[in-house]
Amino acid sequence: MTAQSVPAARPVPEEPATLTPNQLMRYRAKRHPGLLLGGGVTLAIVLAALLAPWIAPYDPIQQDLLAKLKPPVWAEGGSWAHVFGTDIYGRDFFSRILYGARVSVFIGFFAAFVSAIVGAAIGVVGGYFGGRVDAVVMYLVNVKLALPGLMVALALVSVTGGSILALVLILAFLFWDRYAIVCRTVTQQLRGQEFVQAAVATGASTPRILWSEILPNLFSHIVVMMSMEMALAIVVEAALSFLGLGVQPPTPSWGLLIAEGRQFLFFKPSLIVIPGIAIFVLVIAINLLGDGIRDVTATEGKG
Amino acid sequence: AAAQPAEDKLRLAFEFPISTVDWYQDAKPEIEMVAEAVFDSLISYNEETNAYEPLLAKSWERVDPVTLRFALRDDVKWHDGEAFDADDVVYTINWLIDPETKIRFKANWKWIKEVRKIDDHTVEIVAKQPTPHDMMRLAYGTQMLPEHVHGKLQDKMAFRDNVVGTGMYKVAGIDTNAGIELVKNPDYNHGGPAKPASNVGTFHIKSIPDAGARTAALLAGDVDLLRNTSYEEAVALSADPRFDMDVLQSVSYMYLALDALGKSGNDALKDERVRRAIMEAVDRNALQRARTGGEPEKRSPQALCWDFQAGCAYSEPLPPFDPAHAKKLLAEAGYGDGFDVVVHTFGSTRDYGEIVAGFLNQVGIRASVQPMTFATFRKLQAEGQLGVFVGAWNAGVGPDVGTTMGLFFSGDTKDYYHDPKLIELAEKAQVTTDPAAREAIVRELLDTAVQKSYIIPLSGIPIPVVHRSEIEIAGGRNMPYAFSLGDLNWKQ
Amino acid sequence: MSRFIARRLLVSLLVAISVSIIGFTLLRLSGDLARELAGDNASVEDIARTAALYGLDKSLVAQYFDWLGGMFRGDMGRSLFTNESVAELIGERIWVTVILAIGSLLLALGIGIPLGVVAAWRPNSLVDRFALTLAVFGQAIPNFWFGLMLIVIFGVQLQWLPISGSETPVHFILPVVTLGLSVMPQFTRLTRSGMLDALNANYIRAARSKGLPVRRILFRHALPNAVLPIVSLAAVTFGFLLGGSVIVESVFALNGIGYLAYTSILRQDFPVVQSVVVMVSLAYIVLTFLADLVNARLDPRIRPT
């Protein structure tokens, strides 16, 4: 008797087909290494950012011109007094990284959040109403897509100055279109689905249908996209800072730290490597988290 | 590839792409640095002796308070072999003062009423009114153009395709991507002591915008000299036996100005004690040391003008560094708990702004830094929207206080003091030709500004330069860029 | 067909006009150019004179139509700061950017697509993991940082490759790698998901039921179905690369239009900025249009009959 071996199945304690979607999500989440790792790291960084004022050993803008460019603790001449060393003005680099997380995470999150709200609203309206409304939405999206985003962002920052609010809005402007496109497509699909038709046939008001039938089904898409866009926003903010058009010092974002550190590329590489790795780790973590959320919230299908 | 004096080619990298060497077309300091080597002015200024010296003009005389007569050299040839003569001067000056000419900073020549050709080698430049800094203007940034080439061009921009000057280097090629190549002009011998020829055969200049990449290029041997680097990096680089470092001195300085009128909406600044407190909170020495690695600077302005500038005079010492007193002053003014303030900076002044903000925070003033583009900064400055700002001023690019006085105390929107006395003094300084009288006016003006804590100079702008050790640089210039191409020489 | 083209052209035209208006207004909202041009110690009259000289005293609408009229005549105006013709400025620089963009796109396609195909053929395999890791890395590493690191390693330490300028093709290697790797992940992901969809489709099962070899199933059956969105993405990415290479151009000292736009933005040289923005937008519009035509060729379902 020949046989092909059956791929080993993981044993399970309970019968998940009888789980509610939320239970199923939790069930899957607990078994998703990417999600756990990404979520854990993201959470740690967000916590570090939120708690920066309490855990940072120094004031991040406190200069000590006598103690500038101290090496990090692992390098020769480093000390635990300044774990990551100090920068050119003698500011504690570890504290700056912590506070930088604050700015980067804040900007990333709110840029993703604002663009999600704007983009989703536009997309849902276009997808649901179709016709002229949709034509207008697609036209807006097309105009947005046709604009060279980074150039426009640079121009806008140069005009408005790099206040955090302005940056959030400008980054949101850069990213809303993806939400719009995805939400529009999904809404179009949903609109054709029979449960939405049934809701329409009950005479429910359009806002009620959008709110209770469409939105819940968009939610996981939006969350997944938000994580991706948040990661991207952090990188783009870093790029703007790198070009000198990002956040305003002295409170740094990670991008700004890289920009400041690049002149020490060859002599104090820690000043550029540490924030570089920080961005890298955060962005990877958020991406893993997003991928994980997508896997976990995916509706069940064969295969 | 390492720098090879054998090849006799010196390679530099600028921050900006360079598409022309004509400073009139692209008025950037870097361009002027090159333009100076390609073109000549009528006269030059010897910064060692503090005297004007002949260049294209052999000699000059002041015919009357508004008229300067220049006798031109008759042995100078343009790069294409044509002889230089009075027509070129007349053409150049007329082009500069023509209202239709589109170039930046036209106000630099608005004092000129007309230019007259007396004979082939004599011209007269007539001012609209007695102008104390007329010689300075002619020595700096007023380079002569060839009428037979430039005059014929419809589109003056096309001049870059066939650059003809009288200077010590000829342009062998300009290409946005490949950079600029300059070769030595063997016929150049009119420079005199103020503008001697360099011994470098060829210069190659390309652009590398990113600071890190510029350093990398030096290390990789793609360029031979690095300017616009930080002091720390320069020190680190010069540890490499291939490189030496010099800290050069530009004529520009950083200043700290306060919105004494409260135009920006920050009422605290209206209080003279608060302003004084801010100024006493800043340790200018530390700030200078931060930029020069502990060496106090060779030169640091003690007023809004340099000692070597004609007309510069002051007696009021700058506020001492005294944070305790500053705190006391703040408390007296009712700001014991500090207040919020934004330090506005642009491009290169951001570093200084950060340091200033750091000092302010130490006396309890909650300062953040707002860096912006130069254009935005100037606009906000002109609109009177800045509160505390760290600016850079090129000191009028020359050995004369003339243009500085009108800048800060003009009485218009960019004047943050609207002090009638100062406005009047500034106007007088612009038209007073008698040196002693002018000095008295300037002294009163500058002393008042400090006494009322309106504005103080923070620091000169030291420019660390790292270069291959085969190169030596003749000392600083009264220029924002600290040295000109002609100052670079192979070590003998 | 002609109807379709006419429709698309009309929409494109509308988009182009809106883009030109946005591009035009971008920098006008700030800065006082006349003052800037006149210099620090210019008087009020000097400034007024300068404004008149440069046509800055006219109403914005009038300025817009002047500029638009110029654009139609092929005259994009002149830089306010160097007085150079904008067309010439762009003309000198566009090739660097185009070469960079083409190189990066080819690199991204050349690595991204095969990687995506292989990853989709064996989901969750080692190759798949590797492809996805690479994709995440590509997204997570800021390209300015990556570029600098490449410079340090290949330019300074190993001295293998030139690090700045655009003189020879070799000069483009590092920038192309930097930029190419930053856009590659999208292609890997899109190829992978497109291939996964295609491979799960019934027609693949049908093709396998005919006993066809794997290669034919992957490349003749699945890939042509997965490639449609890739064509669109390639067009969009090319447009993005034209307008988004600012950082790489600045790090590797390439005088392209991205860097031109950036420096012009810094000094509010709006004739240059608005022309570059509009040019890049037009390129994008044309490219996506072409992509649609290509897709119409590739997909019989939208092909004209």
Added chain:
Amino acid sequence: MSAAPLLEVADLNVRLAVPHGRLHVVNNVDLQVGRGETLCLVGESGCGKSMVALSLMRLLPRVAGWSAGHLRLDGQDLSVLDDRAFAAIPGNRIAMIFQDPMTAFNPVMPLGEQLFEGFLRHRRGDRRQAREKALHLLDRLNVPAAARRLKQYPHELSGGLRQRMMIAMALMCDPALVIADEPTTALDVTIQALTLRLLAELQREMDLGLILVTHDLGLVSRMADRVAVMYAGQIVETADRRSLFAEPRHPYTRGLIDCVPVPGRHRAGGRLGTIEGSVPMMLEGVPGCRFANRCAFVRGACRAQAPPVRQAGGRSWRCIWEGLPASEDALQGAS
């Protein structure tokens, strides 16, 4: 059937690894199909019909594993072949017709190429031969303008035509066995009859063995030579068509037949017969009869251990009942 059957499957098992365990989707399935014979595999959705079909073609999803006692085609045991050797079987000796002709054709490839490619691979013929073969088949299938169709793309054809192209595609290499997985469920009833007729004609003509997978008992009653009824991964009853409908031996078969609406055959109150309950999860370790929880004739023993496979008169069924009582009421009386 005198000679050895064309296809002989013994003890076929398919397992699926799913996140929450291992699904036994096909269990101890035995099948036989003779040349020129039509075997209908019938059962409710999800009972594993397609899995049986796909496992014969080794087209199972990646998460699946299979085993078989033996799997003989024309006497050759296919189950011992490795994947390389097996590659000569699908499309060549066993062909498959899929349910949805819309999605079973590659949308971006001309139909001709899709018809030819299997032929070109297995028959090592050239395109001309492939074309001839295709035109011949299409002609047999009454496809109008056949030559033109070969240049067209799937979306340009109607559903009925597409399904006929699909049949032609399956027959390109003159297979011995054709597996049709619900070939007509996507078609309108009026076209369904036509398509099935053409298929049946060709089958007779080419002496093909045909496994017709379906859930439509009406279709079964008219097409099948023999019928295998599947329930939850098992074949619960096999019989020739007539006796199956005349006297279903398995309660499930009977219930199924009762559910079908038949004009003129009304039950009390105009209601249809029903089977209560629903299909159990096909997880490991279910003791007893899989139909027990829905069975009207269930006995205590049913739940305890798997029912025997009874064989009689060329039929087999998996039930403790040798013959079912006439009705549930009779059952009440009997107990």
Added chain:
Amino acid sequence: MTGEAAPLLELRHVGKSFRLRGALFGPARQLHAVRDVSLQIPRGSITAIVGESGCGKSTLARMLLGLETPSSGEILIDGQPIGALDRRAFATRVQPVFQDPVSSLNPRKTVAQIVRFPLDAHGVKHPAWRAARVREVLELVDLPQRLMHSYPSQLSGGQCQRVAIARALAIGPEAIICDEPTSALDVSVQAHILNLILDLWERTGTAFVLISHDMAVVEIMAQRIAVMYLGRVVEAGETAQVMRDPLHPYTRALLSSVMTPEPEAGLPEPAFSGMAPDPTDPPPGCAFHPRCPRAFELCAVLEPVLGKPAGAVPEGKGRQLACHLHPPPGPEAAQADRGSR
């Protein structure tokens, strides 16, 4: 209810056409999904609409539900044009059950929430009342209470369809439009659902419109049927009569294609050949004529009108037909009759 009372729902010359964008290329085309349909749905009846795929059944249903507005003609409820009616008020009277049990239910809501939705939408605020009603209708459709808080993904297809029916019942409509409610289900489940519909119909007196392509289903369920072909009703009447004596060749074809389990019958003869016509470009005359085995010249020219069939045909109540073979009595009828031999 007097004999002359208006029917619950009535369609008068209703038509619906869609503008097709002409898939990227090509000109926009007009697709007449429903053409000139007149139909009455009496109170408390089960009316069936049958026809091939794409003949416009669903479009008709959507118009009856108010999801689509007719391009021509009008729909009346209780003799009142529905256009004049408030959308919400109309919705309380007519409710849908759709084909696909999975897409019918919002995957992000529990059964209770789904069934409650119409109540929420109609402002039934009182929670206790709402809960009671939900429990009541779930009981009505024979769904165990324990499933109240399950999500659709946890239910089987049949259970989903029960939930959909419960939702339709929640606000006590007078008519439920079922668009192929069982075509996605297995026979055993179909039997349950069909039985359930019959039960509900008996118990609540709700009128049902049952859309199907399965003549066998229709036969056992409906009192009246309407056969549609390419957007038109070609034959209508009482089910028993139409089944016993189908007049339209298309109806006959449909009936003869039904495969009931009859082991002795063999595959049915194909009733007609030819392909289904392109709905954007319907054949002239009678739309069925290119496929009709009994077509004659007139059929290609003149479109038959729906009316009472004449001749030897037994006159059933409300029997209607659109075929030149059995023209309605009238002047042109004689002419049409000539060719029928």
